[in-house]
Amino acid sequence: MTQRENVNQAGRVAPAPTGSIREVEPLALLEVEGLAKVYRDPMTLKPFTAVNGLSFTLGRGEIFGLLGPNGAGKTTTIKLILGLAKPTRGMIRLDGRDPRDPAARRRLGYLPENPCFYDHLTATEYLELTCALFGLDARAGRRTGATLLERLGLAAHARKPLRKYSKGMTQRLGLAQALLNEPTFLVLDEPMSGLDPIGRAEVKQILREERTRGTTILMSSHVLAETESICDRVGIMSGGKLLEVGTVPGLLATGVREWEIAVESLPERAAAELSAAGHRVEPLGTRWLIHVVEGPALQRALGLLTQSEVFIHSVEPRRETLEEHFVRALSRGKGNE
Amino acid sequence: MPFLAAGALVAGADLLDEAGRGRFQWGGTDELLYYPSGLMVRQAALGYETAAADIAWLRGIQYYGEHRQTDMKFDMIGHVMDIVADLDPAFIQPYIFGGFVLAQEMKKPDRGLQLLERGRIANPDNWNLAFEAGFLQYVCRHDFAAASRYFTWASRMPGHPEYVERFAAFASEKAGNRGMATLLWKRVLATGNKYMQEVARRELRRLGEEVQP
Amino acid sequence: MMSRVLAVARNTIREVLRERIVLVLAIFGAALVFASQVLSPLALGEGKKVVTDFGLAGSSLLATLLAVFLGSSLLHKELDRRTIYAVMAKPIRRAEFLMGKFLGLWTTTGFLLAGMTLMVLALLTVVHHETPWILLGSLLLTLMELGIVTAFVILFSSFTTPGLTAFFTLGVIVTGSFAEQILYFGGQGESSFVAGLTGAFYWALPHLSTFNVRGMVTHGVAVPPERIAFGVSYALLYMGAVLTIAGAIFERRDFR
Numbered sequence: 182m183t184q185r186e187n188v189n190q191a192g193r194v195a196p197a198p199t200g201s202i203r204e205v206e207p208l209a210l211l212e213v214e215g216l217a218k219v220y221r222d223p224m225t226l227k228p229f230t231a232v233n234g235l236s237f238t239l240g241r242g243e244i245f246g247l248l249g250p251n252g253a254g255k256t257t258t259i260k261l262i263l264g265l266a267k268p269t270r271g272m273i274r275l276d277g278r279d280p281r282d283p284a285a286r287r288r289l290g291y292l293p294e295n296p297c298f299y300d301h302l303t304a305t306e307y308l309e310l311t312c313a314l315f316g317l318d319a320r321a322g323r324r325t326g327a328t329l330l331e332r333l334g335l336a337a338h339a340r341k342p343l344r345k346y347s348k349g350m351t352q353r354l355g356l357a358q359a360l361l362n363e364p365t366f367l368v369l370d371e372p373m374s375g376l377d378p379i380g381r382a383e384v385k386q387i388l389r390e391e392r393t394r395g396t397t398i399l400m401s402s403h404v405l406a407e408t409e410s411i412c413d414r415v416g417i418m419s420g421g422k423l424l425e426v427g428t429v430p431g432l433l434a435t436g437v438r439e440w441e442i443a444v445e446s447l448p449e450r451a452a453a454e455l456s457a458a459g460h461r462v463e464p465l466g467t468r469w470l471i472h473v474v475e476g477p478a479l480q481r482a483l484g485l486l487t488q489s490e491v492f493i494h495s496v497e498p499r500r501e502t503l504e505e506h507f508v509r510a511l512s513r514g515k516g517n518e
Numbered sequence: 519m520p521f522l523a524a525g526a527l528v529a530g531a532d533l534l535d536e537a538g539r540g541r542f543q544w545g546g547t548d549e550l551l552y553y554p555s556g557l558m559v560r561q562a563a564l565g566y567e568t569a570a571a572d573i574a575w576l577r578g579i580q581y582y583g584e585h586r587q588t589d590m591k592f593d594m595i596g597h598v599m600d601i602v603a604d605l606d607p608a609f610i611q612p613y614i615f616g617g618f619v620l621a622q623e624m625k626k627p628d629r630g631l632q633l634l635e636r637g638r639i640a641n642p643d644n645w646n647l648a649f650e651a652g653f654l655q656y657v658c659r660h661d662f663a664a665a666s667r668y669f670t671w672a673s674r675m676p677g678h679p680e681y682v683e684r685f686a687a688f689a690s691e692k693a694g695n696r697g698m699a700t701l702l703w704k705r706v707l708a709t710g711n712k713y714m715q716e717v718a719r720r721e722l723r724r725l726g727e728e729v730q731p
Numbered sequence: 732m733m734s735r736v737l738a739v740a741r742n743t744i745r746e747v748l749r750e751r752i753v754l755v756l757a758i759f760g761a762a763l764v765f766a767s768q769v770l771s772p773l774a775l776g777e778g779k780k781v782v783t784d785f786g787l788a789g790s791s792l793l794a795t796l797l798a799v800f801l802g803s804s805l806l807h808k809e810l811d812r813r814t815i816y817a818v819m820a821k822p823i824r825r826a827e828f829l830m831g832k833f834l835g836l837w838t839t840t841g842f843l844l845a846g847m848t849l850m851v852l853a854l855l856t857v858v859h860h861e862t863p864w865i866l867l868g869s870l871l872l873t874l875m876e877l878g879i880v881t882a883f884v885i886l887f888s889s890f891t892t893p894g895l896t897a898f899f900t901l902g903v904i905v906t907g908s909f910a911e912q913i914l915y916f917g918g919q920g921e922s923s924f925v926a927g928l929t930g931a932f933y934w935a936l937p938h939l940s941t942f943n944v945r946g947m948v949t950h951g952v953a954v955p956p957e958r959i960a961f962g963v964s965y966a967l968l969y970m971g972a973v974l975t976i977a978g979a980i981f982e983r984r985d986f987r
Contacts, residue, residue, distance in 0.1 A: 220987070263820045266985040283822040291820035297812045299742060301749045313738030314821040358817060368820075564908045565939060568946045569788035572774070572781045579775055608950045611777050713775075 209274075210366055210397045211239040211262065216271035218257055218421075231257040233421040235271070239397050241365075244388060246408040247401040248507060249418035255401040256294060258418070259370055262399070263291060276366070287315070290364035294371045294401075296355035300344035304335055304354050307343065308361060315362045322361065329357040332387070348375035356384065360391075367391060369400040373407050385411050409503040417507060419514045433506055439499050440479050442471040445492040454485060468494065556604020563605065571606035574598055578612070582619065582713070595619050596629055603636060613637030614650050615714075622717055627658040645675035649682055656689060666690045681705070700725055735823045739831025740838065747801060747839045756793050760847045763789040768854055779859045780949055786851030787866070787945045791873050794844040795880055795904070802836045802884035803896035816986060826978030829885055833974060837881045841874050868954030869944050875966035876942035880904060882973040883937075889981040907939040937969055 216235040219228050232254045239245050247255050260266040262273055264280035278285035298307050305326065312322030330336045333353040338346070346354065352375045359367060372388075373381045381404075388398055388411060402408045408415060409429055416426040425432060447469040452462050460482060461472040471486075473479045479496075486493060563570040578598035585592050599616030602609055613634055621630030634651040641647060652668030655661045669686035672678055703725070706718035719729045747753060767785035771778025806829075809815040818828065848870045856862045883903050887896040906913070910933050917929020941962050944954045 220985075260986065265816060265819055266987075267983070283824055286820060286822045289820065291817065293813060293816045293820075296817060297814050298817065299746060299814055301746050302742070306745075310738055310742050311821065314735055314818065314823050316734060316822070355817070561909070561912075564905060565943045566788040566792065566945070568780075568949050569784040572777075572784045575777065576770060576773055576781070579773060606946060608946065609777075609780070611775065615775065 209238040210241050210276055211399070212272070212274040213237050213258075213262070214272045216258070216261060216273060217269050218254075218261055218266060219269045230421050232261065232268075235418075235421075235423050237416055237423060237426055239366075239399060241397050242392060242395045243413040244392055244398040244400065244411055246412035246415040247399065247418060248403075248405065248408060248415055248503075249401075250511065253418040254421040255418055256370060257421075259368055259399070259401060263289070263368060288362065288365040290359035290362060290367045292352075292355040292359045292367075292369045292372055295348075295374060296351055298343050298351065298354065298358075300342060302343055303340050304330060304343065304346075304357070305339045307354065308358060311358045311361050317362060325361060325363075326357070329360055330354075333357050333383070349377065349380055352376055353380070356387070360387075365396055367396055367398045367400075369398065371402055372400055373402060373404050381407060405502070405504040405507055415503070417510045419511050422514070424510050424514045429503060433501050433503065438474075438501055440473045441495075441497045441499050442473060442479075442482065442486070443494040443497075444469050444471065444486060445494060447471075447491060448489055451485060451489040451491060455482060458482070472499075556601035559601060560605055567605045568609075571602045571609055571612075574602045574605060575609070575612055578602065578616075586713070590623070592619055592624055595624070596626075596633060599633060600636075603633070603640070607637075607640035610637065610641065610644060610646060613647055617650060617654060618714060618717075621654045621658045627654055630654055630658070643675055645672040645678035645682065648672035648675065649678070649685070652685070652689065662689055700727055703727075732824075732827055736827050736831045736834065739818075739823075739828055740834035743805070743832050743835025744839050747805075747836060750801060752801060753797065753839070753843070756797050757843060757846070760789060760793045760843065761850060763793075764847060764850045764854060768858060779855060779861065782854055782859070783851060783863070783866070783949050784945070786847060786854070787869055787873070787949070790844050790847030790851070791876070791945075793847070794840045794873075794877055797843060798836060798840045798877060798881045798884055799897050799900050799904075801840075802881060803888055803900070804893040805832060805836060806885070806888040807893045807896075810986065813986075819986065825981045825984075826974075829889065829978055829981055830974065833881060833885045836884070837878050840877055840881065844874060844877060845870060863948065863951070865948045865951070865953040868959055869948045871959060872942040872944055872954065872962045875962055876939055878966055878970050879937045879939070879973070882970045882977070886973050886977040886980070889977045890984065903937065904939065907937045910936045910938050911940065938965070941965060 214236050216232055217230070218232040219230050221228050235254075235258060247258065249255050257266065261268050262275065262280055264282075264286070267281070273280050275285040275289070280286070299310075302310070305323075308326035308329070309319070309323065312319060312326065315322075317325075327336070327339070330339050333356060335350060335353055335357065338350060343351070343354070352372075356369075356372065359369070367388075369388075372384055376384060385407065388400075391398060400408070400412070412429060414426065414428050415432065417424045443465070445468060447462070452469070455462050455471055458478065458481070460474070460478070463470050463472075471482060473482050483493070483496070559570060559574075560567055578595060581598065582592055582595060595616055599612045602612040602616075613636065617630040617634040617637075619630070620633060621627040624630075631651060631654055634647055634654065637647045638644070638651065648668050649672040652665045652672060655668060656665035666686060666689035669682060669689050673682045673686050700722065703718045703721045706714055707722070707729070719731070722729045764782070764786050767782045767789075768778075770785075771781045774781045809818075815828075819825065848866060852862060852864075852866060880900065880903075883900045884896060887899045891899070913929050913936075914933040917932075918926050920926065944958070947954060
């Protein structure tokens, strides 16, 4: 039995009763169509195309990763979505509105890349300023701000001037000010930057919690492994163009690249036979790892190992990682130019 | 260490400057010779004319004081007071001081009266300027008729003290006698301007009056 | 809207007050007022005038210099350090942001101006036993003049570098003080085109002499209420015009 899920006035997904299957209304929070941005050198007037014909949509409650090398146009795309720059061509609709309309940004949270805040303020003061800019009630905003600082491990540094903050602390504050207005749309430019592994894990947890609340998240990142583990869909950009868009499993569904067999010990004869058959054999501490490329060859390799009475720890399929797919997509993109 | 070195360099530079001033005598009168016209200074003052007038006034007083102690020549005083008047026409004291110095000390009563007249035109309601002009007409030029006119004019201005009428009366009786002169110099002695008081003491002694030093 | 503007204004005040130059100028201003008192015995009985003139001129000059040199880098710093990105991604219009910057800068420089004027009043009261409240009329009009200067700082900084902002603003101050002369000399020639051009120039420039009543109050003449009303109205209208242009320019600006 399905029930249509209610999307309340704030655009948030209301929790469905237990036992029912969720069905989400197909409302696009962000629509980008034919977006282009051309800058001109102020001295030579030579044009430079930062974004070229970008089109995609973001549904409610999804996490979308925008990936690309430096100079791909990710940050420019984000600026256009936020109304910080004006498109040369194309259309952007943010919750049905032009992003340059302040009303479109009322439920938006933004974390810039390498954020820089007013270093004469403390974290508490900065969140108070953010509150006022959102038009939130001051007292409620102070409570929310304190809760966020606690959640992000900054409670003890709330009254320290921001000029004394480390990069990681500034990044956390950036996330705090982005979450202050309980956004329905979060835009995060390199959210893991400057964070240690524990910090990254905490941020990923927060993003997952936000997704559960129905928040749509657009994040750009260089850290592909992190993106792979958290994003519902990704878009790969290069040279201002969107090369591919899709879910991570969908993009990587090109099958298994190789099989990895981990064994306890490997007699020399068995190792030589496997190498002769074209498989890569490498020591891994006290164990051995055998890389077998094809499916049929796996059966023969396993047979050989069994005959040699080798103890097999595990047999793991190794699929293409997002990073490998990303590099391949970029090369294809360069080749098509 | 760097601060000590800098201090020593500045002290050395100051000594050099002092020696240069002593030898070549730059600054002083030369500086005031190059004071531009008051109208130019007014344009350059960019809305701060009254403060610029005060600076010129202070400089003029210093100039007077320096030359009082040396050669008793005040060639530039008229020029400086004209600049003050260009900058702040409502500033009364420079007209009076300048007029007094020009007429009494430099023996140029016409020039002094010209300055006072300029002040009178800019400040027609001011009794003091008319009174001082009458004073100079009486004492320096002995033009009793003119003095009488100025004293009478002053007596019609608001805020004048009661003695102005008496001065007007005396002048109209051709009071160019010793009694009148003594009366006038005693009034000057009471004004509080120390330079004018010195001149008043000198004149009273010349008239045979006993004066407190 | 006002809460957002005031939030930016409050933040700007905090930011400006932490600049060392504010403290330096405030100390310098106080020193100037007291130095004028030290000079006053040399003024042959015109000590009160010297204190008043130097105090009013000094406060106006220092507040103007603070507005120009501090204000010219205010917006540029935001763009350079990208602190503006997080702010402009909030539901705030660009014009509201500029308005907040303007109000913050004007308030801070206004406090310096008022502080020095009150110091002059206090000095005159204590040393010369007179409290010329009419100085407050001059303070109000000088504050309006300062507002116009600040509006120009915001206008120029919305599209150019700090150095050029300071240069252009000082240029406006200088030509604004010559506005009447420009009109006069333009009309003296034979060319009606030149006369028209100088006339247009005159009407476009701020007539800063409108706010110069320092000479009046120094000589004990109270500023007529009508003159104050006219000056305040003129200043508010002019500031509105300049800030409107600034907002329109800033609206079109891409944040790179």
